[in-house]
Structures are given as C-alpha cells and as structure tokens.
C-alpha cells in the first residue's frame with residue numbers, strides 16, 4: 001500500500017473525516033484517467049457557462065449534473081477496487097456484474113449530462129453561430 005497511514009479505526013471528529021475524504025479525492029484523480037477526463041470536461045463546461053451567461057436556473061442544473069458525474073465516477077472507482085480486493089483479481093461472474101453495473105451507472109449519468117448540455121447550450125451556441133455568420 002502506497003500510503004504510510006495504516007489507520008483502520010473510526011474517525012474521531014469532522015476534521016478527521018474531512019481529511020480522509022480529501023485523501024480519497026486526491027487518490028481518485030491520481031489513479032483514475034476517466035476521473036481526470038471528467039474533471040477536464042467539467043472545467044470546459046463551467047468556462048462555457050460563464051461565456052454564454054447562463055441563468056441562475058441553468059447554472060443550478062449544470063452544477064447538479066457535474067456533481068453527479070464526478071460522484072458516479074468515484075462510486076464506480078471505489079466499487080472496482082472493492083471487487084479487486086475481494087476477488088484478488090480472479091474471474092467471478094458476480095464481480096463482472098458489479099463492475100459492469102457500476103460502469104453502466106456512470107454511462108447513464110454521462111448520457112443524461114450530454115442531453116442536458118445539448119438542451120441548455122444548443123440554442124445559445126446556435127444563436128452565437130448565427131451572429132457570427134451575420
């Protein structure tokens with residue numbers, strides 16, 4: 001194990017819980033290429049949202065969706081590790097189902113985010129396109 005921290009007991013207070021949660025965020029970004037891709041995409045969407053001056057309601061939807069995408073990727077990554085830990089990376093049909101279902105969860109929220117993105121940004125980008133064309 002890379003970490004020198006071998007603690008296995010319950011966190012004593014909120015600060016300690018926060019410390020380990022931040023440690024989890026650091027680990028998932030370091031280890032998971034998909035998570036880095038999702039973060040890059042999220043930053044691009046936020047920049048586009050500022051440029052296109054979204055309404056407060058549109059911002060709320062974008063923030064919720066981006067949070068759900070990142071959350072689903074973290075749950076997927078943690079389930080993958082749990083499966084690898086319990087199966088010791090040996091094939092098991094249930095392990096396949098767990099990993100495939102966790103990946104399906106990410107896919108569904110990513111598709112939802114795409115559709116919401118098209119609904120919110122599509123007409124605005126089309127307007128910008130028409131203005132550029134004069």
Ligand SMILES: Nc1ncnc2c1ncn2[C@@H]1O[C@H](COP(=O)(O)OP(=O)(O)OP(=O)(O)O)[C@@H](O)[C@H]1O
Pocket residue numbers: 034076080083087089090091092093095096097099100103
């Ligand atoms: N122990 C196992 N037993 C059975 N099937 C497995 C096992 N481990 C992985 N698989 C199969 O291989 C696929 C890929 O597993 P892997 O752990 O590499 O996920 P991944 O490709 O890294 O996922 P992601 O793209 O979300 O990072 C799984 O979706 C599953 O179908």
